[in-house]
Amino acid sequence: VTSLASVPSLASVTSLASDAALPSVTSLDSVPSLTSVTSLASVTSLASDAALPSVTSLDFVTSLASVPSIASVTSLASATSLASVTSLDSVTSLASVPSLASVTSLASDAAL
Secondary structure, eight states: OOTTTOOOOOOTTTOTTTBBBTTTTTTTTTHHHHTTTOOTOOOOTOOOOOOOOOBBBBBTTOBBBBBBTTTOOOOOOTOOOOOOOOOOOTOOOOTOOOOOOOOBOTTTOBBO
């Protein structure tokens, strides 16, 4: 599946390994793996997503409440809430993130 253009929720989907376009999906709360997804431009909630190994852009994600690690994400330009994120080790840009209240590791972040 390469496009889910107007799907607003994928609440019980467990794998989206090769989905390339999720432009209008706003909730992926129960999706445990997004193995090869490169962009989640309009997703606003990732509350219980445990694995985001290949996601490189979360620019419009406003909440990552229970996501413990986003190791390969390189951009979080407009993410406003990272309340429970504990590791951002490979994030290279946090251009508009106003708070990193519970982040405990920023090992390779180049731009703050």
